Amino acid sequence: MKRRLLLVFMFLAAAAIPALPAWQRPCFAGQPAAAAAPDDWKKEFDDICSKTEVAATLSKEELKTLMDRCDRLMPKIEQLDESQRKVYSGRLKRARDFFFFMLETKNK
């Protein structure tokens, strides 16, 4: 009986987690950041795109890292609704193309 009650309690607690605001939810090990907080893609997006102005001063490694971050972020943006997807995928592509362009320039 005690075990059954514990099971019901655990089930109810687990069901209540998604209803909590993002900052109150427990964070599980190995969980991707985007799943923990839905707007994290935006923070990553802003951080990546804010680097375009200083791209000329970045090293090849830094530019490659930025391109990798773009590639990792793109699938998350592709899952957004149509309007958001159009806007943010276009902006991210523009930023990635620019980082690649700067990298090519440095390689020449």
Place this chain on the structure above:
Amino acid sequence: MKKFCIFLLVLLVVPAVVSADGGMKKRRPLPYEYGRVVINNYSEKAWIAPVVFDHWLHRANFTCRLCHVDIGFAMKAGDTNIKAQDNINGYYCGACHNGKMKFGDRVVFEACSKTPLKEDAARCERCHSLGKNVPREYDFNKFLEKFPKERFGNGVNWEKAEEDGLIKPIDFIEGISIKRQTLKVQNDLEVVPKVEGMPDIIFSHKKHTVWSGCELCHPEIFVGVKKGATKYSMQEIFEGKYCGVCHSTVAFPVLDCQRCHSKQVQ
């Protein structure tokens, strides 16, 4: 006789068709039309007039980068593929035209409504105005009467207008733009033209980056960053490629030779 008549008809019609195809002179837009974009992705399919967008009013208030990088409008007409739903969702035109944003002491009108009412018709027509005689809220001549004059394009020297403090284009909108670090000023670039005797082009990176940033031009318009990496001809520019992407549509047109070919000839 009949055969002769057909032969005569062919003789007259063919040269006329050929010359019409290749010899038509393109009409130069009037100052208030320069930079006008007609957006008709879905309008006519939805039985409403296409949108007429005048660059002059927007460029007087906002930088190129704000709309073409931060808001995400493509550089080529029609490529953005805007839908009314995008505007309703607060993107593209709807990023500012949302009925909430304030510009000076006025509220920017809402671009599109999910369920437009009959009384909204006048508001719809502020943008969906092709072929209609819609009174404009801002009169071109009145708005620009005190601006420094230029010979071509809108007839305005926009660069001087900014220097004189007549315009202060906004480059940042909270919630849309990204806080960027200040760009290190790049050196001016000297481009030697192919035609002998033609003054060299002094390309000012500073002037371009202030309004456009980096990623608006590179690599979409100019693939190479190093001097001479992108080879292009005046003909291509006249066709709307390279410098012509902006300098045949919105920025001063390439007819104004000495604005680019500005190095003193020795």
